[in-house]
Amino acid sequence: MDKGIILLAAGGTGGHLFPAEALAHELKATGYSVHLVTDSRAERFTGKFPADEIHVVPSATIGSKNPVKLARSVWKLWTGLRAARRLIARLKPRAVVGFGGYPTVPPLLAATGMGIPSIIHEQNAVMGRANKMLASRVKAVAGGFLPEGTGAFAAKTVATGNPVRPAVLKAAGVPYAPAAGDAPFHLVVFGGSQGAQFFSKAVPQAVCRLDDALRQRLKVTQQARPEDREGVIAVYEKLGVPAEVSPFFTDMAGRIASAQLLICRSGASTVSEISVIGRPAILVPYPYALDHDQAANAAALAAKGGARVIAQVELSAERLAGILADAMSNPDALAQMAAGARQTGKPDAARLLALLVEAIASGSTVAKFKETRS
Ligand SMILES: CC(=O)N[C@H]1[C@@H](OP(=O)(O)OP(=O)(O)OC[C@H]2O[C@@H](n3ccc(=O)[nH]c3=O)[C@H](O)[C@@H]2O)O[C@H](CO)[C@@H](O)[C@@H]1O
Incomplete structure (x- = not known):
């Protein structure tokens, strides 16, 4: 059964890529195709990533006060945004899921701008900068350690836990x-x-x-x-x-x-x-x-x-x-x-996040998702 494509976006370190890999296994087992967008550092960590295809899209952080560096970063982000738009238009994913790190900014901005159901997953107890920037635009915020009932995005936060890989x-x-x-x-x-x-x-x-x-x-x-x-x-x-x-x-x-x-x-x-x-x-x-x-x-x-x-x-x-x-x-x-x-272990995190992705991809909301869980 082909349920369509879910596009995962994750920054190029293990901390962002491994939870995405765990979700990819779960999604593939339930009939989705999975594509990954990341950056060039990711190669070290994607040896076992079960993606149908891995795409590299340019991105950059905007931290520098040096005007030349700043201009270069803005240009890279702009190029990344255009590349992400083209990729999403070609793949037509059912949903886009971001796992944090600056390489997720262009694909998530592109997806939310194009009306594709989008979700971010924050692995940490404190939200990272890329996710903070994206949280107001997405339909759901899944959290490894984020509490459900508090915080700026409480209404759309689901405490899934951090997906861990099959091994x-x-x-x-x-x-x-x-x-x-x-x-x-x-x-x-x-x-x-x-x-x-x-x-x-x-x-x-x-x-x-x-x-x-x-x-x-x-x-x-x-x-x-x-x-x-x-x-x-x-x-x-x-x-x-x-x-x-x-x-x-x-x-x-x-x-x-x-x-x-x-x-x-x-x-x-x-x-x-x-x-x-x-x-x-x-x-x-x-x-x-x-x-x-x-x-x-x-x-x-x-x-x-x-x-x-x-x-x-x-x-x-x-x-x-x-x-x-x-x-x-x-x-x-x-x-x-x-x-x-x-x-304190949450071995079901990947399964729960996959269910949330499926719900959001099908046009549901976090509120309805929580209702069905309780
Ligand atoms: C310095 C920094 O900013 N670190 C961040 C980065 O950490 P980092 O990228 O180190 O990520 P984590 O600690 O979350 O995960 C490390 C992963 O590497 C694996 N592993 C480790 C060593 C090894 O030899 N083999 C191996 O497979 C571990 O099993 C684990 O799965 O992303 C995490 C998730 O956003 C954040 O919580 C961390 O704060």
């Missing part, structure tokens, strides 16, 4: 395995889709400070940016700690599932995946984010005891070593954290 749902079936006594302890460290320089120094330094008995139990998976990778490998080799270190693991869901403890940033998909799979985590919010307060993403997970949130400025190598030693010596506490994390 994450599969990993959610693996129960948490506490590591008691001398059992091996898998520590998984990652910084989000782009890596985090901070962990490349802090975590190996903390592992250096552990006593021998604990260190001998450790096995580490650590994401490290290409420029940090050799340094991280060298420390673990010197310590005799088995470690896999890569700029990007394509099998992250399985690694999260096999972890006894995670240390990571609290980007929206990271938090959502930890919750769905149910693993204990030390979360260190990215301190310099322009749009997103990553600490806010982690709030619900932390409130259920699923994670400890620690500000980067407060996390010395000594303190991290203490936390790690404590965690490795208390498997029951970690198992409790894992159970707490799972309570």
Whole structure:
């Protein structure tokens, strides 16, 4: 059954593309064709994206005060808008769904201008700039962590949760395995889709400070940016700690599932995946984010005891070593954290968002959609 085309638009980082990928799987399973509009950075993250076609449309942020740069950005946006209009006129999508990031601005402006039913999905607890600009024009705002009853767009907000990919749902079936006594302890460290320089120094330094008995139990998976990778490998080799270190693991869901403890940033998909799979985590919010307060993403997970949130400025190598030693010596506490994390998981987010898209594509409204759900 061919239900027509849904056009997804997502900025070129994993944080925007992975929830779009999860929705694409759901839409395809229910009979839609899916096209993706993104930017040239996306190639790294679209290897498994089940799109019928991927389109690149120019876009730019308008942040610069330099008049030459500003003029260039305006020109790029204008070119992107025209390209998006041509694409939408050719594809005739039933609906357009934006997942945030500046590359979504031209396609969503074009779609709303052409009267195509449009939806945005905001992954974070705090709305990003591109979505803020588009929210008043679209028919529905779906939220990973946005509350339903409050905020400027309360009447059209649906708290769907963040769609997670099929590999994450599969990993959610693996129960948490506490590591008691001398059992091996898998520590998984990652910084989000782009890596985090901070962990490349802090975590190996903390592992250096552990006593021998604990260190001998450790096995580490650590994401490290290409420029940090050799340094991280060298420390673990010197310590005799088995470690896999890569700029990007394509099998992250399985690694999260096999972890006894995670240390990571609290980007929206990271938090959502930890919750769905149910693993204990030390979360260190990215301190310099322009749009997103990553600490806010982690709030619900932390409130259920699923994670400890620690500000980067407060996390010395000594303190991290203490936390790690404590965690490795208390498997029951970690198992409790894992159970707490799972309570906040929303494994149905992709399905719920697909239902919302279907409703909006068929001319319904958020109010009617909420009525049918209650
Ligand atoms: C610095 C910054 O602005 N980050 C933002 C960006 O984060 P970022 O792009 O890092 O996105 P998230 O933390 O939401 O997601 C990271 C994703 O990458 C995956 N992964 C990670 C490492 C790896 O080796 N392999 C792998 O597959 C994780 O499993 C997860 O699915 O977009 C998010 C969603 O809008 C925001 O919440 C973040 O604040």
